[in-house]
Amino acid sequence: MRALCWNGVNDLRVETVPDPEIVNPHDAILRVTLSTTCGSDLHFIDGYLPTMKAGDIIGHEFMGEVVEVGRDVKKVKKGDRVVVPSFIVCGSCWYCDHQLWSLCDNTNPKPEYQQVAFGYPTAGIYGYTHAFGGYAGAHAQFVRVPYADNDCFLVPEGLRDEQVLFLSDAAPTGYMGADFCGIQPGATIAVWGAGGVGLMAMRSAYLLGAERVIAVDRFPERLAMAEKFVGAEALDYSQVESVVDVLREMTGGRGPDACIDAVGMEAHGTGPAYAYDRAKQALHLHSDRGQAVREAILACRKGGTLSVLGVYGLMDKFPLGAIMNKGLTLRTAQQHGQKYLPRLLEHVAKGELDPSFLATHRFSLEDAPKGYEMFKKKEDGCVRAVFTS
Amino acid sequence: MASSRTVALREVPPRDASSQEDLLPGRWSRAASTVVAGTLMSLGLRRRSLGGTVMALASGALLYQGLHSRKRAPSTGGRTALRRVSTGAEARREPLVEVERTITVGRPAEELYRLWSEPSTLSRLMAHFADVTSTRGGDGRHWQIHGPMGRELSWDSRIVEDRPPELHRWESTEDSPVKVQGQVRFKPAPADFGTEVTLHLAFSPPGGALGEALAKRMRGIPAMQVMKSLRRFKSLAETGEIPTLDHNPSARVSAD
Ligand SMILES: NC(=O)c1ccc[n+]([C@@H]2O[C@H](COP(=O)([O-])OP(=O)(O)OC[C@H]3O[C@@H](n4cnc5c(N)ncnc54)[C@H](O)[C@@H]3O)[C@@H](O)[C@H]2O)c1
Ligand SMILES: [Zn+2]
Ligand SMILES: [Zn+2]
Numbered sequence: 112m113r114a115l116c117w118n119g120v121n122d123l124r125v126e127t128v129p130d131p132e133i134v135n136p137h138d139a140i141l142r143v144t145l146s147t148t149c150g151s152d153l154h155f156i157d158g159y160l161p162t163m164k165a166g167d168i169i170g171h172e173f174m175g176e177v178v179e180v181g182r183d184v185k186k187v188k189k190g191d192r193v194v195v196p197s198f199i200v201c202g203s204c205w206y207c208d209h210q211l212w213s214l215c216d217n218t219n220p221k222p223e224y225q226q227v228a229f230g231y232p233t234a235g236i237y238g239y240t241h242a243f244g245g246y247a248g249a250h251a252q253f254v255r256v257p258y259a260d261n262d263c264f265l266v267p268e269g270l271r272d273e274q275v276l277f278l279s280d281a282a283p284t285g286y287m288g289a290d291f292c293g294i295q296p297g298a299t300i301a302v303w304g305a306g307g308v309g310l311m312a313m314r315s316a317y318l319l320g321a322e323r324v325i326a327v328d329r330f331p332e333r334l335a336m337a338e339k340f341v342g343a344e345a346l347d348y349s350q351v352e353s354v355v356d357v358l359r360e361m362t363g364g365r366g367p368d369a370c371i372d373a374v375g376m377e378a379h380g381t382g383p384a385y386a387y388d389r390a391k392q393a394l395h396l397h398s399d400r401g402q403a404v405r406e407a408i409l410a411c412r413k414g415g416t417l418s419v420l421g422v423y424g425l426m427d428k429f430p431l432g433a434i435m436n437k438g439l440t441l442r443t444a445q446q447h448g449q450k451y452l453p454r455l456l457e458h459v460a461k462g463e464l465d466p467s468f469l470a471t472h473r474f475s476l477e478d479a480p481k482g483y484e485m486f487k488k489k490e491d492g493c494v495r496a497v498f499t500s
Numbered sequence: 501m502a503s504s505r506t507v508a509l510r511e512v513p514p515r516d517a518s519s520q521e522d523l524l525p526g527r528w529s530r531a532a533s534t535v536v537a538g539t540l541m542s543l544g545l546r547r548r549s550l551g552g553t554v555m556a557l558a559s560g561a562l563l564y565q566g567l568h569s570r571k572r573a574p575s576t577g578g579r580t581a582l583r584r585v586s587t588g589a590e591a592r593r594e595p596l597v598e599v600e601r602t603i604t605v606g607r608p609a610e611e612l613y614r615l616w617s618e619p620s621t622l623s624r625l626m627a628h629f630a631d632v633t634s635t636r637g638g639d640g641r642h643w644q645i646h647g648p649m650g651r652e653l654s655w656d657s658r659i660v661e662d663r664p665p666e667l668h669r670w671e672s673t674e675d676s677p678v679k680v681q682g683q684v685r686f687k688p689a690p691a692d693f694g695t696e697v698t699l700h701l702a703f704s705p706p707g708g709a710l711g712e713a714l715a716k717r718m719r720g721i722p723a724m725q726v727m728k729s730l731r732r733f734k735s736l737a738e739t740g741e742i743p744t745l746d747h748n749p750s751a752r753v754s755a756d
Contacts, residue, residue: 116751126751135741166751183740201739205606205693217735220743220756223724235743245756247749257743 113500114168114251115479120158123480128168131247131255136183139259141175141193145276146249147470148172148486148496149197150306151422154376155240156483159392160424162224162241169238170250170498171197172280174272177263178253186260193263195256196448197280199235199246202261206234213445218257219244233445250479252500264452267460276497277307277466278455284420284446285311285373286455289319291418291442292369299323301358301367301410302343303403305333307469307495308420309373313341314464316371325361327354327403329379332492340468348406349381358410366412374403375421384428401426408433419443469495476500598702599723603730606694607737609686613665615737616684624736625729641670643680655680679704699730 114128131140149172154160174194177187187193200207201217215234219225222232224242235257238248247254256262266275285308292300300316302309305328313324326337327346334345344361348354359366380388380402388400404419408430411417417439434441458464471494474482482496605612615621622641623632631644635656644654655676661669661683669683685698701722732742745756 112749114749114751118751128749128751129747131749132747134744134746137739137741164750164752168750201735203606203738204734205604208606208692216731217739218743220745222728222731226724226727244743245745245748251749255748258739 112252117163117167117169118165123483125477131253133181136181137258138181139177139187139256140179141254142178143173143175143249143254143500145272146170146173146498153487168247168251170248171237171239173249174276184259187263192266194275194278195262197236199257200261201258210450212447212449221245273467273470274459277469281307282311282455282466283448283451284308286315286451287446288312288371288418288420289315292416294319294321297322298368299362300369301325302371303327303407304373305337312371312373313343354406355410369416370407370411371418372404372407372421376423378403413437416440470497472496474498597722599726600700601726602698603734604689604693604696605734605737609665609695612686612695625732699726
């Protein structure tokens with residue numbers, strides 16, 4: 112089959128690779144119908160997330176049609192149209208039982224990497240480093256889905272592919288981020304990053320009852336989307352002296368009740384702190400640039416919630432003192448997609464959520480490297496590049 | 501590739517694809533002290549440079565000794581020669597490698613005890629470095645580790661203590677080229693966590709400075725293999741299968 116492979120930093124190529132096969136009894140093979148780019152991919156494309164190997168097939172946000180199932184697959188059937196969360200889960204460990212799906216204990220075949228880095232390994236992901244299992248990704252014609260009964264979600268009739276594709280990753284991530292905020296009536300939620308994840312977090316904050324949502328980014332097209340498709344207020348951080356001051360004034364001097372970081376380790380910024388981060392990151396003395404999350408910590412009202420969705424490695428200059436003294440609640444996780452999928456499908460079916468606006472650009476799988484180039488540089492207002500195989 | 505590591509070992513293939521470590525020479529490793537990622541990398545590197553093999557539970561020292569004892573006395577015939585070497589070192593024998601690791605499995609002890617004793621279980625848990633088969637009516641086990649260039653090290657073990665559903669203890673038989681002791685214990689965990697499973701392994705390879713040096717170099721790696729075996733056991737017990745990268749497509753020759 113054809114598949115998009117990572118061959119080194121900023122070196123993606125479509126190559127011919129072997130087809131996946133059923134290897135375990137709970138596996139299914141999907142013909143991938145749509146797959147899409149994610150901001151998380153940029154972290155290893157740019158070389159800041161280690162444990163990629165040349166030849167790895169990438170891609171973890173996708174949907175497809177079931178073409179084959181293993182002998183112990185009970186619910187999923189050949190011909191099903193399904194959307195698949197990016198984290199692979201077993202459905203029977205303690206973490207799965209407690210709805211902490213991305214922490215599943217049984218789906219990372221290479222636990223040694225994370226055991227060293229984090230103390231304990233998390234679940235595996237498709238096409239996203241060997242620390243996360245080394246599984247082949249979904250920017251391919253076919254993909255193997257382990258534990259298919261827990262990882263494939265049947266798409267109801269009447270919903271278009273592009274309406275459900277982002278339920279694989281961007282939408283459940285954003286929804287979880289808003290869920291973390293414990294939104295009360297009248298709440299104001301500020302969201303850093305108006306990419307696919309941030310936009311979904313903003314929309315979800317409204318769905319969960321927020322009164323106001325403020326989008327912080329610098330790309331006019333993305334801020335315009337936040338206003339148009341979500342109804343958020345836009346704050347262009349490149350146009351203001353201090354985001355923290357502006358947010359304080361916008362919220363009667365209190366600060367937002369909760370702040371969501373949907374930016375991650377490659378935050379863009381200005382001033383000496385940014386120069387410091389960039390220099391250290393370039394020297395690989397640390398892996399993260401932390402402008403956005405630091406701002407979010409400072410901006411948040413006392414006793415509020417900081418919800419971190421952005422992906423980080425090791426970051427220094429993390430103002431723990433501000434979190435501690437202001438009594439903030441810190442919530443964070445890789446997305447627990449399996450928890451949110453049923454409710455998200457319902458929101459889409461009822462017309463309360465339509466993530467298809469994220470699909471700004473379409474490419475054939477053969478042109479996927481071009482799609483990533485455009486997505487990475489945010490050219491032509493690209494929010495998500497969608498690939499058809 | 502049911503056992504990609506074993507295959508890699510037998511053929512000792514050159515690395516066919518560069519990894520990110522190679523593409524960023526020295527950058528990650530330079531920062532290794534401050535960046536956890538660096539630790540990840542160097543772990544991967546070390547693992548690779550050891551051929552991904554020898555990290556067998558038996559440890560490099562063991563394997564090395566086993567292979568060389570055969571080489572040194574080819575004419576006396578395999579088994580006797582091996583026995584001679586191991587008894588010769590008896591006087592200063594001490595466990596060079598001793599590893600204990602625990603994992604919590606979300607199943608009752610009785611069930612786990614039963615699963616562990618099934619003849620096929622050990623071979624599935626250890627598939628990444630050893631072939632384990634049943635001997636003598638299912639009670640004993642025959643262990644076989646593949647070394648470089650088609651060399652093999654093997655021994656028999658038998659159960660020496662059995663306390664269902666708490667404990668299994670086994671030892672290598674007297675005529676084994678290496679002395680191996682192992683035990684697995686099952687203890688109820690609090691709340692809804694299930695059972696705490698502890699795997700303890702001790703190896704006493706024959707003496708020799710080289711053997712000791714090798715064992716030192718490999719410290720930590722057998723522990724990782726014990727941890728991985730326990731994780732495989734957990735996955736098998738909780739889900740009925742073990743996560744794998746067999747037949748995992750990529751633009752490389754190897755699946756993992
Ligand atoms: N937790 C999870 O499970 C999960 C899932 C998917 C993605 N992610 C992470 O979420 C983050 C966002 O993903 P995405 O796909 O939306 O990425 P993206 O690259 O499309 O969007 C990131 C946005 O952040 C903006 N930004 C950069 N610096 C900023 C700053 N200082 N202040 C405010 N905005 C800033 C950029 O302009 C961009 O619009 C990434 O770190 C990604 O790895 C996490
Ligand atoms: Zn993602
Ligand atoms: Zn699980």
